[in-house]
Amino acid sequence: MTMNRAWFHTFGCKANQYDTERMRQSLESSGVIPAASPDAADLAVLNTCTVTSEADRDACRLIRRLAREHLGLRIVVAGCSAALREAEYASMPEVWRVVPGQEPGDVVRAAISGRDQGLVRLRGAGSSLLARFRRGTRAWLKVQDGCDRRCSFCATRIARGGSRSRAPEEVVAEARLLAREHPELVITGIHIGHYGQDLPGRWSLSRLCARLLEEVPGVRVRLSSIEATEIDDLLIDLLAGSGGRLVPHLHVPLQSGSDDVLRRMRRWHTREGYRARVLEIASRLPYLGLGADIIVGFPGESEADHAETRALVEELPYTYLHVFPYSARSGTAAASLPNTVPGTIKAARSRELRELGLAGGRAYRASRVGGRAEMVVETFPEGSLPEGQEGATGLTEDYLRVEVALDDFGGPGGLQRGAVLRGTLGGDADRLRLTAAS
Numbered sequence: 454m455t456m457n458r459a460w461f462h463t464f465g466c467k468a469n470q471y472d473t474e475r476m477r478q479s480l481e482s483s484g485v486i487p488a489a490s491p492d493a494a495d496l497a498v499l500n501t502c503t504v505t506s507e508a509d510r511d512a513c514r515l516i517r518r519l520a521r522e523h524l525g526l527r528i529v530v531a532g533c534s535a536a537l538r539e540a541e542y543a544s545m546p547e548v549w550r551v552v553p554g555q556e557p558g559d560v561v562r563a564a565i566s567g568r569d570q571g572l573v574r575l576r577g578a579g580s581s582l583l584a585r586f587r588r589g590t591r592a593w594l595k596v597q598d599g600c601d602r603r604c605s606f607c608a609t610r611i612a613r614g615g616s617r618s619r620a621p622e623e624v625v626a627e628a629r630l631l632a633r634e635h636p637e638l639v640i641t642g643i644h645i646g647h648y649g650q651d652l653p654g655r656w657s658l659s660r661l662c663a664r665l666l667e668e669v670p671g672v673r674v675r676l677s678s679i680e681a682t683e684i685d686d687l688l689i690d691l692l693a694g695s696g697g698r699l700v701p702h703l704h705v706p707l708q709s710g711s712d713d714v715l716r717r718m719r720r721w722h723t724r725e726g727y728r729a730r731v732l733e734i735a736s737r738l739p740y741l742g743l744g745a746d747i748i749v750g751f752p753g754e755s756e757a758d759h760a761e762t763r764a765l766v767e768e769l770p771y772t773y774l775h776v777f778p779y780s781a782r783s784g785t786a787a788a789s790l791p792n793t794v795p796g797t798i799k800a801a802r803s804r805e806l807r808e809l810g811l812a813g814g815r816a817y818r819a820s821r822v823g824g825r826a827e828m829v830v831e832t833f834p835e836g837s838l839p840e841g842q843e844g845a846t847g848l849t850e851d852y853l854r855v856e857v858a859l860d861d862f863g864g865p866g867g868l869q870r871g872a873v874l875r876g877t878l879g880g881d882a883d884r885l886r887l888t889a890a891s
């Protein structure tokens with residue numbers, strides 16, 4: 454059977470996107486050609502996520518749909534959900550092979566197993582690949598995998614194992630290559646705040662960032678999700694004093710604003726420890742894009758617990774929130790906790806927090822009108838511009854999606870994807886626009 458075109462789909466976090474890219478490169482180096490859609494592919498590689506039960510269901514839904522709509526497509530299921538539910542996926546008749554984890558070499562072996570070995574030679578699988586991201590203007594730079602914490606709700610840690618950091622030299626070398634084609638690098642991993650703790654020497658995320666800023670010029674650096682209590686003083690100094698190269702955007706998981714719930718979640722921080730660190734960071738920066746994850750309806754979460762979360766959300770300067778109704782993950786300690794919260798209450802509490810997050814974002818965007826911003830162009834329409842659209846859109850340093858007044862920057866011909874534009878934010882909270890006017 455001929456099988457030389459592969460389509461990839463990633464569920465979940467930025468770390469997974471990075472892992473998919475490495476899988477893609479391993480398959481490419483083995484002679485497989487990437488396909489733009491499942492229509493054009495004879496192999497589909499799904500890199501799954503298990504952060505919620507919805508993520509598992511999404512993967513199963515896509516597998517069934519792909520098999521239904523693309524007869525003969527061979528489906529390889531890899532990633533976190535595959536690691537935890539290997540037997541379940543293996544029993545699905547639609548699935549060709551299951552790879553429990555993210556190892557690119559395993560994906561290549563699964564992809565080529567049972568096929569005409571003459572078509573593809575396995576070359577370089579498992580070797581140290583440098584991830585490249587040809588599409589998109591941001592590139593993910595994965596610095597570690599796994600996590601040493603024991604949050605009682607978390608299946609990701611079970612799927613990925615303990616924290617393993619990449620050597621700083623390897624990270625810097627990869628960053629140099631990526632910086633040739635990308636104006637922004639996003640430092641990613643499963644628990645980046647523990648970067649370096651397993652390495653010889655006194656490595657930390659802040660030291661790694663300082664080295665990247667020094668040795669990889671001309672690129673801006675963004676941190677992906679990081680625990681607030683693991684942001685050390687050096688990292689705050691870099692956020693405040695790198696001239697915007699370490700961009701003022703933090704995504705700091707809260708999970709709950711109640712100490713009782715945090716204890717049952719086996720989180721290591723208190724409400725006050727989190728609150729104090731976030732306020733300190735915000736006080737050092739003129740502006741800050743600030744996001745958080747919150748789990749709503751954890752077992753035993755009372756109305757008073759929820760009120761504490763709500764009060765904290767109202768106090769802290771969040772610019773967006775990711776709110777997840779709790780769903781039990783098999784194999785986790787929380788799955789056996791009593792006093793589950795009814796779905797209707799979870800839905801109502803989720804709605805309330807999401808609305809607060811939206812209101813915070815709106816207020817923040819309004820406060821930024823008239824301020825300076827640096828934007829990287831991400832979407833750039835081909836051909837004529839749709840009516841009422843400014844054309845290009847992109848992300849600012851503080852994670853705002855903005856449009857560009859094309860005339861201000863030389864018209865459509867003067868712009869391209871990945872361009873870095875500096876200007877003043879105009880428009881209003883509903884629709885921010887970058888203009889060249891100072």
Ligand code: SF4
Pocket residue numbers: 600601602603604607608609610643644
């Ligand atoms: S810190 Fe907690 S939630 Fe985050 S990956 Fe580790 S165990 Fe999971």
